[in-house]
Amino acid sequence: MTTPKPQVGLFVTCLVDFFRPTVGFSAVKLLEDAGCEVSVPAAQTCCGQPAYNSGDRAGARALAEQVIALFETFDHVVVPSGSCAGMIKVHYPDLFSGEPGWRLRAERLAAKTHELTSFLVDVLGVAPLPVSWEGTATYHDSCSGLRELGVKAQPRRLLSAVDGLAIKEMRDPEACCGFGGTFCVKYDEISNAIVDRKTADIKSTGVDLLLSGDLGCLLNMAGKLKREGSRVEVRHVAEVLAGMATGPAIGEKTK
Amino acid sequence: MMSSRDAILGRIRRSLGTSEKDAPRLAAVRHRLAETPVNVVPARGQLPDAERVELFIRKAGEVFATVARLGSRDDIPAAVSEYLRDRNLPQAIRRGADARLANLPWEREAQLAVTVGPSAGQDLAGLSHADAGVAETGTVVLTSGADNPTTLNFLPDHHIVVVDTSTVTGDYETVWAGLRRRFGAGTMPRTVNLVTGPSRSADIEETLLLGAHGPRSLHILVVG
Amino acid sequence: MSGGLSSASFPKNAHAALANPPLLKAIAHIEETLVSGRRRAVDALPEFEALRDAGRDIKAHTLAHLDLYLEAFEKKVVEAGGFVHWAADAAEASRIVLDICQAAGARRVTKGKSMITEEVGLNAFLEANGITPVETDLGEYIIQLRGETPSHIIAPAVHVNKEQVAADFRRVHTKLDPLRNLEEPTSLLAEARGVLRERFLTADVGITGANFLVAETGSTVIVTNEGNGDLTQILPKTHIVLASIEKVVPTLEDVATIMRLLARSATGQEMSVYTTLSTGPRRAGDPDGPEAFHVVLLDNGRSAMLGTEFEDMLRCIRCGACINHCPVYRSVGGHAYGSVYPGPMGSVLTPSLQGLEKAAHLANASTLCGRCESVCPMRIPLPKMLRHWREKEFERHLTPKKARFGLAAWRFLAARPRLYGAVTRMAAWSLARLAGKDGALKQLPLASGWTRWRDLPAPEGGTFRTEWAKRGRK
Numbered sequence: 001m002t003t004p005k006p007q008v009g010l011f012v013t014c015l016v017d018f019f020r021p022t023v024g025f026s027a028v029k030l031l032e033d034a035g036c037e038v039s040v041p042a043a044q045t046c047c048g049q050p051a052y053n054s055g056d057r058a059g060a061r062a063l064a065e066q067v068i069a070l071f072e073t074f075d076h077v078v079v080p081s082g083s084c085a086g087m088i089k090v091h092y093p094d095l096f097s098g099e100p101g102w103r104l105r106a107e108r109l110a111a112k113t114h115e116l117t118s119f120l121v122d123v124l125g126v127a128p129l130p131v132s133w134e135g136t137a138t139y140h141d142s143c144s145g146l147r148e149l150g151v152k153a154q155p156r157r158l159l160s161a162v163d164g165l166a167i168k169e170m171r172d173p174e175a176c177c178g179f180g181g182t183f184c185v186k187y188d189e190i191s192n193a194i195v196d197r198k199t200a201d202i203k204s205t206g207v208d209l210l211l212s213g214d215l216g217c218l219l220n221m222a223g224k225l226k227r228e229g230s231r232v233e234v235r236h237v238a239e240v241l242a243g244m245a246t247g248p249a250i251g252e253k254t255k
Numbered sequence: 256m257m258s259s260r261d262a263i264l265g266r267i268r269r270s271l272g273t274s275e276k277d278a279p280r281l282a283a284v285r286h287r288l289a290e291t292p293v294n295v296v297p298a299r300g301q302l303p304d305a306e307r308v309e310l311f312i313r314k315a316g317e318v319f320a321t322v323a324r325l326g327s328r329d330d331i332p333a334a335v336s337e338y339l340r341d342r343n344l345p346q347a348i349r350r351g352a353d354a355r356l357a358n359l360p361w362e363r364e365a366q367l368a369v370t371v372g373p374s375a376g377q378d379l380a381g382l383s384h385a386d387a388g389v390a391e392t393g394t395v396v397l398t399s400g401a402d403n404p405t406t407l408n409f410l411p412d413h414h415i416v417v418v419d420t421s422t423v424t425g426d427y428e429t430v431w432a433g434l435r436r437r438f439g440a441g442t443m444p445r446t447v448n449l450v451t452g453p454s455r456s457a458d459i460e461e462t463l464l465l466g467a468h469g470p471r472s473l474h475i476l477v478v479g
Numbered sequence: 480m481s482g483g484l485s486s487a488s489f490p491k492n493a494h495a496a497l498a499n500p501p502l503l504k505a506i507a508h509i510e511e512t513l514v515s516g517r518r519r520a521v522d523a524l525p526e527f528e529a530l531r532d533a534g535r536d537i538k539a540h541t542l543a544h545l546d547l548y549l550e551a552f553e554k555k556v557v558e559a560g561g562f563v564h565w566a567a568d569a570a571e572a573s574r575i576v577l578d579i580c581q582a583a584g585a586r587r588v589t590k591g592k593s594m595i596t597e598e599v600g601l602n603a604f605l606e607a608n609g610i611t612p613v614e615t616d617l618g619e620y621i622i623q624l625r626g627e628t629p630s631h632i633i634a635p636a637v638h639v640n641k642e643q644v645a646a647d648f649r650r651v652h653t654k655l656d657p658l659r660n661l662e663e664p665t666s667l668l669a670e671a672r673g674v675l676r677e678r679f680l681t682a683d684v685g686i687t688g689a690n691f692l693v694a695e696t697g698s699t700v701i702v703t704n705e706g707n708g709d710l711t712q713i714l715p716k717t718h719i720v721l722a723s724i725e726k727v728v729p730t731l732e733d734v735a736t737i738m739r740l741l742a743r744s745a746t747g748q749e750m751s752v753y754t755t756l757s758t759g760p761r762r763a764g765d766p767d768g769p770e771a772f773h774v775v776l777l778d779n780g781r782s783a784m785l786g787t788e789f790e791d792m793l794r795c796i797r798c799g800a801c802i803n804h805c806p807v808y809r810s811v812g813g814h815a816y817g818s819v820y821p822g823p824m825g826s827v828l829t830p831s832l833q834g835l836e837k838a839a840h841l842a843n844a845s846t847l848c849g850r851c852e853s854v855c856p857m858r859i860p861l862p863k864m865l866r867h868w869r870e871k872e873f874e875r876h877l878t879p880k881k882a883r884f885g886l887a888a889w890r891f892l893a894a895r896p897r898l899y900g901a902v903t904r905m906a907a908w909s910l911a912r913l914a915g916k917d918g919a920l921k922q923l924p925l926a927s928g929w930t931r932w933r934d935l936p937a938p939e940g941g942t943f944r945t946e947w948a949k950r951g952r953k
Contacts, residue, residue, distance in 0.1 A: 012943050021939055021941065040943075052866070143849055181847075183845070188931060190844070226919050251936030263776070264550070270785035284694075291732050295533045428735055445762050459636070459664040466669075467707065468705045469706020
């Protein structure tokens with residue numbers, strides 16, 4: 001008798017949807033390789049984080065309701081982003097305080113929502129199919145994934161199985177990259193000073209590739225590295241793990 | 256007009272949604288103040304006697320205190336004299352009237368001028384007797400009193416402190432218990448100084464410098 | 480605020496700070512000193528996390544019984560022969576201190592480092608009333624000479640370099656040899672020590688803050704490294720302690736627990752050099768110590784924070800760890816905030832003290848990266864409270880119109896999946912076309928805040944959901 005496949009709803013996130021579908025497909029491949037049945041509800045848009053972090057609770061709440069209704073039927077909800085997963089897992093229940101019905105639904109969803117690498121390692125406990133990537137890489141710990149969800153060892157563990165890839169840590173991989181959602185345009189000059197320190201740290205490692213688990217941070221760091229004329233490639237960790245790091249990297253010229 | 260005292264306490268009670276007659280709260284406070292429960296105490300200092308003293312000496316060294324071990328109290332005058340000689344300081348020391356320092360064979364150091372009483376800022380070296388040493392961080396504990404001027408702990412450039420090995424504790428909590436035994440629960444001497452190394456500052460470009468306003472050096476004589 | 484800075488002009492202040500290389504160089508020292516020092520000290524103490532829990536619990540318990548512990552503290556101070564004064568706000572605190580100074584016939588006052596006296600603006604008030612306050616902490620002394628305010632709560636002169644200190648000393652210490660060498664920090668320290676020694680010995684009143692007030696014993700506790708706080712409080716005839724009400728803890732055991740967190744979090748020391756417990760004035764027979772001992776308890780908005788979402792902020796022990804680890808502070812320094820308390824703790828506390836209108840927007844000057852909370856010894860949920868201020872700002876329509884409009888537009892779109900799909904599809908396609916083979920955009924109208932500093936990586940082309948649907952997937 002075979003156990004039924006876990007039904008996974010992929011919350012692809014608005015940034016991946018818009019900027020980098022490759023990350024979404026990489027996540028699907030990793031999940032399917034691990035034996036999951038993956039669905040992507042078509043009506044998904046935004047998790048509400050920009051509103052939540054801007055003080056607009058009502059706006060965030062409205063979008064949270066939408067996400068809960070769309071995803072609550074799955075066994076698991078997987079998100080290729082620490083900050084969007086953190087929004088659902090840590091902050092959704094808080095949005096419905098004083099409303100027992102919604103609060104319960106939010107808590108149930110929170111309990112089965114996972115950041116992608118954490119889901120693969122902590123929940124499924126599987127090793128991805130063997131892939132290779134020749135070169136050296138450094139890993140940036142995105143703030144929400146790291147501090148809200150404890151994502152730190154999981155991506156490194158998965159990457160350690162990639163053939164030919166050597167990880168070289170930055171001096172301070174846990175330092176914020178300065179993205180901060182709307183912060184990066186509201187306080188663009190300060191955001192720039194922060195990402196400037198980050199890219200200096202990345203470049204001092206001398207690696208070929210920068211990886212992380214959050215597209216917001218990746219766009220920020222890739223944009224800065226490119227402006228600085230750096231040749232460091234920037235990719236979402238899922239692309240490498242899924243063996244899909246073949247097209248142009250983030251912000252890279254098409255060949 | 257309501258006094259600020261009553262206004263502040265009233266606001267606190269309103270914010271907390273309580274009154275001053277709330278019995279469970281009163282009991283909780285009474286209990287805590289009477290029982291003085293111990294919180295988390297680091298394992299680091301919980302050692303047998305000899306090792307605890309070793310830890311104390313190592314920790315004091317880490318914070319730039321210098322330490323000399325003496326076999327007996329009677330060795331203190333010679334150790335003081337030697338310290339001053341080694342640093343090319345005049346043979347002069349000021350101390351409190353504390354019997355633990357008074358009843359020593361000072362006459363053996365004929366060159367050493369010993370004065371007694373608080374410092375007015377003219378002394379290069381001062382001598383105090385600690386009530387305790389704390390192994391956890393290499394801290395010495397000094398209490399003020401008629402025979403133990405606090406000025407001696409801060410005004411001289413060089414502060415020499417005697418610590419008896421039998422008073423070296425693993426942690427601060429043991430020191431508090433000792434103070435309660437000696438002075439009574441809830442009662443303290445005017446000043447209790449916990450001193451961990453010589454005075455320092457890092458206020459200029461975060462550069463660590465010793466000897467800011469207090470003693471430039473702290474020398475600990477561990478006796479026993 | 481002095482120096483013409485105010486919280487309202489944070490972006491302008493930040494811009495000026497970013498164009499000030501000596502300042503940026505000075506704050507860069509924080510990394511290799513305070514941040515790495517904390518790391519080493521925390522790693523060397525296996526119980527550190529358990530101590531953080533204990534510290535949080537002590538403060539939570541104390542705050543829930545704050546009125547009773549303050550009364551207990553007051554009783555013990557009086558028993559020991561001291562006086563307790565209660566100040567509802569900054570003006571009252573200053574007035575009380577002045578009255579004590581005047582009653583003592585004081586002209587010269589020495590001060591230990593105290594953020595509370597900065598909060599109430601004590602120095603300016605005393606000066607206006609003919610009393611000369613002398614800051615004795617080296618960092619505070621330096622900024623007093625410069626007419627500045629602290630840019631950091633534990634390293635007040637962190638923004639100043641040694642050349643600037645030398646210039647200030649030459650300008651002020653005019654009786655000293657003008658040809659003296661002041662190149663090295665050691666000579667600067669020696670000079671300050673010499674000048675201030677005389678001030679200590681001639682002061683009429685000494686004013687300090689307190690790191691703790693101990694309800695069990697009526698003791699006030701200061702934690703310092705230089706020894707200036709002690710010289711301030713033992714030499715003059717009168718010692719005044721100005722402390723805010725949340726500094727009270729129940730017992731000496733509680734002091735020990737928080738002490739283990741404080742220095743490690745602040746400077747990476749296991750213990751500060753001087754931890755001093757003062758209880759009442761000098762006793763009969765004591766050869767030294769102050770003859771009068773006053774404690775001024777300041778509320779200044781704190782009692783109103785109890786029972787609100789900002790209550791946890793009252794656990795703060797002013798170690799500065801959140802400041803040292805804040806990427807925003809590390810980019811612009813403390814003066815840019817224009818508030819007495821900078822960094823994450825300042826951005827949470829300032830609106831409570833100054834009012835939402837003046838300072839709520841400080842809460843926006845954060846990436847919410849959460850590093851502050853991860854290093855806070857008292858486990859204060861700083862990002863959560865910064866978000867609370869953003870909510871209050873939004874509720875009261877203090878959020879800028881442009882931002883409100885953007886949020887409303889986004890919400891409108893995101894709540895309409897079909898429309899959202901069409902709009903994002905068009906936009907992604909257009910941007911990808913605009914970027915062409917470059918893969919990134921150097922400039923983009925409406926996104927100049929981004930493209931002024933960095934390229935904007937171009938979308939791959941089709942959105943994920945379109946591509947997914949093309950493959951016939953659900």
